[in-house]
Every structure is written in C-alpha cells, then in structure tokens.
Amino acid sequence: xxxxxxxxxxxxxxxxxxxxxxxxxxxxxxxxxxxxxxxxxxxxxxxxxxxxxxxxxxxxxxxxxxxxxxxxxxxxxxxxxxxxxxxxxxxxxxxxxxxxxxxxxxxxxxxxxxxxxxxxxxxxxxxxxxxxxxxxxxxxxxxxxxxxxxxxxxxxxxxxxxxxxxxxxxxxxxxxxxxxxxxxxxxxxxxxxxxxxxxxxxxxxxxxxxxxxxxxxxxxxxxxxxxxxxxxxxxxxxxxxxxxxxxxxxxxxxxxxxxxxxxxxxxxxxxxxxxxxxxxxxxxxxxxxxxxxxxxxxxxxxxxxxxxxxxxxxxxxxxxxxxxxxxxxxxxxxxxxxxxx
Amino acid sequence: xxxxxxxxxxxxxxxxxxxxxxxxxxxxxxxxxxxxxxxxxxxxxxxxxxxxxxxxxxxxxxxxxxxxxxxxxxxxxxxxxxxxxxxxxxxxxxxxxxxxxxxxxxxxxxxxxxxxxxxxxxxxxxxxxxxxxxxxxxxxxxxxxxxxxxxxxxxxxxxxxxxxxxxxxxxxxxxxxxxxxxxxxxxxxxxxxxxxxxxxxxxxxxxxxxxxxxxxxxxxxxxxxxxxxxxxxxxxxxxxxxxxxxxxxxxxxxxxxxxxxxxxxxxxxxxxxxxxxxxxxxxxxxxxxx
Numbered sequence: 001x002x003x004x005x006x007x008x009x010x011x012x013x014x015x016x017x018x019x020x021x022x023x024x025x026x027x028x029x030x031x032x033x034x035x036x037x038x039x040x041x042x043x044x045x046x047x048x049x050x051x052x053x054x055x056x057x058x059x060x061x062x063x064x065x066x067x068x069x070x071x072x073x074x075x076x077x078x079x080x081x082x083x084x085x086x087x088x089x090x091x092x093x094x095x096x097x098x099x100x101x102x103x104x105x106x107x108x109x110x111x112x113x114x115x116x117x118x119x120x121x122x123x124x125x126x127x128x129x130x131x132x133x134x135x136x137x138x139x140x141x142x143x144x145x146x147x148x149x150x151x152x153x154x155x156x157x158x159x160x161x162x163x164x165x166x167x168x169x170x171x172x173x174x175x176x177x178x179x180x181x182x183x184x185x186x187x188x189x190x191x192x193x194x195x196x197x198x199x200x201x202x203x204x205x206x207x208x209x210x211x212x213x214x215x216x217x218x219x220x221x222x223x224x225x226x227x228x229x230x231x232x233x234x235x236x237x238x239x240x241x242x243x244x245x246x247x248x249x250x251x252x253x254x255x256x257x258x259x260x261x262x263x264x265x266x267x268x269x270x271x272x273x274x275x276x277x278x279x280x281x282x283x284x285x286x287x288x289x290x291x292x293x294x295x296x297x298x299x300x301x302x303x304x305x306x307x308x309x310x311x312x313x314x315x316x317x318x319x320x321x322x323x324x325x326x327x328x329x330x331x332x333x334x335x336x337x338x339x340x341x
Numbered sequence: 342x343x344x345x346x347x348x349x350x351x352x353x354x355x356x357x358x359x360x361x362x363x364x365x366x367x368x369x370x371x372x373x374x375x376x377x378x379x380x381x382x383x384x385x386x387x388x389x390x391x392x393x394x395x396x397x398x399x400x401x402x403x404x405x406x407x408x409x410x411x412x413x414x415x416x417x418x419x420x421x422x423x424x425x426x427x428x429x430x431x432x433x434x435x436x437x438x439x440x441x442x443x444x445x446x447x448x449x450x451x452x453x454x455x456x457x458x459x460x461x462x463x464x465x466x467x468x469x470x471x472x473x474x475x476x477x478x479x480x481x482x483x484x485x486x487x488x489x490x491x492x493x494x495x496x497x498x499x500x501x502x503x504x505x506x507x508x509x510x511x512x513x514x515x516x517x518x519x520x521x522x523x524x525x526x527x528x529x530x531x532x533x534x535x536x537x538x539x540x541x542x543x544x545x546x547x548x549x550x551x552x553x554x555x556x557x558x559x560x561x562x563x564x565x566x567x568x569x570x571x572x573x574x575x576x577x578x579x580x581x582x583x584x585x586x587x588x589x590x591x592x593x594x595x596x597x598x599x600x601x602x603x604x605x606x607x608x609x610x611x612x613x614x615x616x617x618x619x620x621x622x623x624x625x626x627x628x629x630x631x
Contacts, residue, residue: 059436106615112432113376117565118614124562125607132600245558249444256437285451292445299437300426 013176013264017169025162033161035278037233040168041226043270045247046254047175047263048222051182052215053252054261057195058111062103062119064248065126066220070096070227071237075143076136078232085149085232089225096224097217104216108209111198123248130239142238149232164233171229172267175222179263182218187211192261245288250274253295259305268306343473348591354480356587357487358546362560363567363579364490365412365538368531370565371574372511375532376435379419379442380564381557383536385450387412387543388552392461395547401464405544412540413533415446420532443558450554458551465548479549486545487583490538491576498576507531511574566610 024036049063073092077083083091107118130137137143149159157163182188190211193201202208231237240246250273258269273294277287302309362384369377391408395401423438430438465478498504506527509517518524546556567586571578586606594602 057433059433106611109615113436114569114614116376116436117562117569118611120562121566121607121610121614125604125611128600128604128607132598132604245444245447245555249440252437252440253444285448285456289445289448289452292441292443292448295441296423296438296445299430299434299441300423303430303434 009264010177010180013267014173017173021162021166021169024165030161032279033165035275037161037165037168038278039271039274040165040172041230042247042250042254042274043267044168044172044175044226045223046251046258046266046270047172047179048219048226049251050255050258050260050263050266051179051191052212052219053255054263054266055183055188055195056191056212056215058212058215059116059252060107060119060216060219061116061244061248061252062107062122062126063219063223063251064242064244064246065123066096066100066223067227067230067247068126068130068237068239068242069099069220070224071231071241072130072137072143072227073224074228075146075231075237078147079143079145084153085228086153088232089228092228093221093224096227097221100217100220101213104213108212108216120244123244127239127243130242137239140239142236143231144236146231146235146237148235161233164229168226168229168233171222171225175225176263176267178218178222182214183263187214191215250291253291255305256303257294257298257305259307262305262307265305265307272306344595347474348595349588350474350476352588352591353484353584354476354587355590356584357480357483358542358550358583359560359563359567359586360487360580360583361483361490361542361545362539362564363571363583364487364494364576365535365542366561366564366568367571367574367576367579368494368535368538370568371579372507373528373531373535374511375424376432376439377535378436378439378561379446380535380539381559381561382443382446382450383412383415383419383539383557384543384546384560385447385554385557386415387540388547388556389450389454389543390540391544391547392459392552395461395464401548404464405541408544408547409537409541412543413537415540416533416536419446419536420529424532443561447554447558454554456553456555458553460551461547463548477549479545482548483545486541487580490541491580494576503527503530562610563606566606566613569610570613 020036024032027033045063045067049060052058052060070092073095074085074088077088077091078085103122107115107122110118131140133139151158152163183192186207187210190201190206190208193204193206194208194212198208227242230241242248254269254273255266257273258267259265273287273291277284277290282290298305304311362380365383366377366380369375369380387408390411391404394404394407399407419442423442424435427435427438463479465482467478469476469478469481496504498507506517506522509520509522510524510527510531514524543557546552550556563586567579567582570585571580571582586609589605589609590602593605597605
C-alpha cells in the first residue's frame with residue numbers, strides 16, 4: 001500500500017529536483033531562486049520528520065528546535081572558531097544528533113499525545129534559549145557577521161545563490177536516499193511495525209527501542225544540516241527563523257498535506273505550501289492561516305494527503321484505460337487509498 | 342522574608358491564570374480525552390471579545406460574560422468543524438486536527454487584528470496592601486473566580502445526574518452508552534462548558550494583560566503542564582498545579598534570572614513527563630478525581 005514499494009521513487013525525485021534546478025537556475029530571476037531555496041530547506045526539515053512521524057507514528061514538535069541548533073552551531077563554528085563551512089556543515093548535523101540523543105532519553109519515556117506535548121515543551125524551551133543565550137546566539141537581535149562562503153573547495157566554483165540552491169537540493173536528495181535506505185532496513189521495518197501495533201512488534205523481537213531512537217536521530221541530523229545551510233547561505237539568523245509557528249508546525253503540516261510516510265508527498269507539499277504563496281505574493285500571515293485550514297481539510301477529508309489523492313487518481317485513470325474484469329477491484333483499492341487513515 | 346512572601350503571592354496570582362486556563366482543558370483533555378491544542382484559541386477569542394466590549398463602554402462584568410459566551414461559541418465552531426467529523430479517528434489524527442484548529446484560529450486573528458498587543462483600560466486598578474505585601478485587586482478577583490468555578494464544577498460532577506454521566510463517559514464510553522447515557526450530548530455539553538471556561542479565563546486575563554492573537558498559543562502549553570501535573574481530570578489538582586507552576590516561575594524569575602522564569606515552566610513539564618510518562622494519573626480508566 002505504501003509508495004516505497006515503487007523502486008523508481010528515488011530516481012524520479014532526483015530527476016524532478018534536477019529539472020527544477022535547471023529551470024529556476026537558468027531563469028536568472030533572483031527572487032525565484034530565493035523562493036526555491038526556502039522551499040527546499042522546508043522540504044529537508046519535513047522529509048526528515050517524515051521518517052519519525054510517517055514511519056514511526058511519533059508526532060515531534062521539536063523539529064524547529066533541531067533546525068535552529070544546526071544553524072546556530074554552524075554560525076558559531078564559522079564565526080568564533082573560524083571553521084570552514086564545509087567542515088561546519090557535517091559537524092552541525094552531528095552536534096544536533098548528539099543533542100537529540102540526550103533528549104531522546106527524556107522524550108521516549110512517553111508516547112502518543114504525551115510525546116507531542118513533551119516535544120512541544122522541548123521546542124519552547126529551545127526557542128527561549130535561542131533568545132536568552134545572548135552571548136552565543138545574539139538574542140533577539142540575531143546572529144550577525146557569519147562569514148561569506150566564497151568558493152567550493154577543489155572545484156573553485158564561486159558560491160552564488162544558484163549554487164547554494166544546488167547544494168540544498170543535494171542535501172534534500174541525500175535525505176531522500178537515506179530515508180529510503182532507512183525504510184528498507186530492520187529499523188525501518190520495526191518503526192512501521194511499532195506504528196501499527198507496538199505490543200506485537202515487541203513480542204516478535206523487533207528492535208523497537210533502537211528503531212525509534214534511530215528515527216529520532218535521523219530527523220535531528222538532517223534538520224541540523226538544513227539549519228547549517230540556512231545560516232551559511234543567508235549570513236544572518238534570528239530566533240524567529242526557528243519559532244514553533246514558523247518551522248516546527250510547518251513541518252507537520254507539510255507531512256500531513258503531502259501524505260505521511262511517503263517521502264515524495266512531503267516534498268511536493270513543501271513546494272506547493274511554501275513556494276506557491278511566495279510566488280503569488282501572498283502575505284505570510286495569510287499563508288499561515290492557509291496552513292491551518294489546509295491541515296484541517298486534509299486530516300478530515302484526505303488523511304493520506306496529496307500522495308493518497310494522486311495514487312487514487314492514478315488508479316482511477318488506469319481503471320478507465322484497461323476496462324478489464326478487474327475494474328471493480330482497482331476502484332475499491334482507489335477508494336481505500338483515500339478513506340483509510 | 343517579606344520578599345519571599347511577596348514572591349509567593351505573585352506566584353499564586355500568576356498561577357491562578359494558569360489554573361483558570363487549565364480548568365477548561367481539564368474537562369476537555371482530562372475527561373473527554375481530546376488533545377485540544379486549540380483551547381488557547383478559545384481563551385484568545387474570549388479575551389478579544391471582552392476587550393472589544395470594554396472598549397465599547399460596557400461594564401466589566403458584562404464584558405466578562407460576553408467573553409465567556411464568545412469562548413463557548415468558538416468551541417462550538419471548533420467542534421462542528423473538526424471534532425464531530427473525527428469522532429472515530431485515531432488519536433494522532435485528533436492531535437493533528439487540534440493543531441490545525443490552533444494554527445487556523447490564531448493566524449486568522451493575526452490577519453484580522455494584526456500582531457500588535459492591545460491594552461484594555463484597567464477596570465480594577467486598585468491594590469490591596471497587607472503590611473508591605475501588595476496584591477492587585479484584579480488578581481484577587483482571578484483567585485476568587487478560580488476557587489468558585491472549581492467548587493461549582495466539583496459539585497456538578499459529584500452530585501448531579503449529569504456529572505455522574507460525565508464521569509461514566511470518562512471511564513468507559515461503551516459501557517456508558519450501554520447504560521443509557523446520551524454520550525453525544527454529554528460530550529458536546531462538556532466540550533462547550535470547557536470552552537466557555539476558556540473564554541472566561543481570556544476575559545479576566547484581558548483586564549490586566551496585553552491582548553494579542555498569539556496569546557492563546559503561548560498559554561496553551563502551560564495549561565497542558567498544569568493539567569498533566571495536576572492529574573488528568575482532577576479539578577483540585579489543576580488548581581494546586583497552577584499555583585505550583587506560578588510559584589516556580591516567580592521564584593525562578595527572582596532568584597535565577599528574568600529570562601529563566603518562563604523557561605522554568607517548560608523545564609518542569611519535560612521533567613514531570615519524563616518521570617511520569619503518562620502524566621501523574623493515567624488518562625483512560627482513571628475517571629474523574631475531584
């Protein structure tokens with residue numbers, strides 16, 4: 001029933017992202033490049049959450065906090081320790097994952113609603129720290145003076161905004177491939193088993209504990225990479241970049257609207273929800289109100305998200321094309337795709 | 342010593358606002374089991390309604406009644422939009438829907454009112470001084486309201502047929518249905534009473550605090566902390582936990598740093614949930630403790 005069954009998912013996503021980069025990069029429109037960059041970073045944060053939320057069934061509200069930790073880690077390493085961005089990038093991912101490892105000891109004592117509430121507490125605590133640890137973060141005034149990244153080492157290309165977009169898309173692709181491999185691994189299978197029936201999964205001897213820990217570290221590591229990319233590419237970060245309303249809730253909205261557990265659904269949803277309002281010049285408060293309404297509409301009428309709708313649509317078209325004796329069966333499947341949760 | 346007593350009294354004043362915010366959530370989350378992240382928006386709607394009425398020149402007591410009604414209406418809208426269609430849905434879907442309601446309500450309010458904080462003219466500007474300890478009149482009203490509302494809820498839940506039916510519903514929905522309890526009606530009424538209490542909390546808050554569209558989102562987590570620490574569904578627990586959280590915040594603000602005051606509430610939440618993973622009392626099967 002799930003899309004990972006399709007073996008062509010990874011190359012298809014790669015082709016779509018490459019096409020996007022060629023179209024946006026060759027347009028020469030700076031605004032379009034910036035919008036694509038914002039959407040790509042949102043997609044990385046959402047896809048990494050999808051591993052924990054979609055596969056494992058854990059709704060984490062702390063994703064924005066991890067995005068922020070990665071960003072502040074890179075900003076601090078580059079500014080105060082004179083690290084090169086190319087060393088700070090992986091280091092920030094590791095720092096974020098290490099912090100997630102500590103937090104995991106607290107949050108995985110809870111589940112379902114309580115997991116959501118405790119991660120919301122962590123997220124609000126982190127936002128508070130971003131504001132109050134003025135010595136490291138610069139407080140509400142933001143972190144200024146992050147050095148510019150001039151060139152790509154060895155290749156010597158100068159880092160213009162098109163190249164930053166290419167880097168962000170590459171990290172997104174890395175996240176997608178890792179998520180795909182994770183889903184195929186013992187951990188991935190255990191995660192899905194926990195989501196469906198935890199007691200059964202435990203009694204079958206599946207590595208339940210390590211599976212959800214790995215999913216949590218996965219979500220933190222890639223959110224950290226996205227934050228690091230944001231900090232270095234924009235040169236300035238402030239606490240409102242990582243507020244609950246800005247990115248933490250947004251990641252959940254993107255996952256649900258795209259279709260949880262499908263990986264490609266959230267990417268599609270990130271570009272629709274983030275890029276579309278921007279290109280249509282919708283004010284951000286309107287687009288956030290729209291997020292809430294979209295989230296409600298999808299969870300009530302299409303809990304499988306855009307991915308579910310598209311798959312059902314595909315099945316319906318296929319039925320119309322073939323018109324063979326299995327018609328009724330396929331239609332039933334298509335309906336199932338939309339209504340089941 | 343006087344300073345410590347002043348800190349404790351400030352803590353109880355602030356804690357009473359948390360307790361009042363949490364009483365509605367105790368009914369909705371503690372008894373009905375809905376992870377109602379949008380309860381903060383019922384508080385916000387109540388605050389805006391009361392603010393508007395006070396600005397229009399209505400006496401404060403009428404404005405508070407208006408705010409309470411507005412909270413109930415907001416609750417009714419939320420129930421019809423999201424919770425009624427999702428009655429049979431799994432908990433994760435309910436949680437996501439609650440989040441959707443919270444985002445939609447607060448952001449629509451941002452679109453309509455802007456993000457600027459508004460200040461109502463203070464209806465009760467006076468201060469009570471006992472020795473060198475000072476308590477604002479509005480805080481006394483808040484504390485009194487919390488105690489009266491809690492006593493009324495306790496009476497209704499313990500002594501009336503409606504209360505017995507609600508407690509039956511909290512313990513076992515199917516068994517309550519089989520015993521002839523009109524589950525749908527009780528569910529809706531409890532939800533509306535909870536939302537009305539949210540409106541009341543918002544209306545009283547508007548008398549001493551700035552009113553803005555995101556106030557509910559900031560308050561809701563503290564209300565969850567209080568509801569969970571107090572023991573889900575426990576009315577007395579919610580009040581004690583509200584005061585406890587207020588005092589902790591007040592102490593942290595005075596003795597650690599002003600920045601750490603608000604953060605201490607989140608730290609308490611994370612620690613309590615990590616020690617007692619289901620809150621201090623389990624949600625299902627525990628029923629209502631008063």
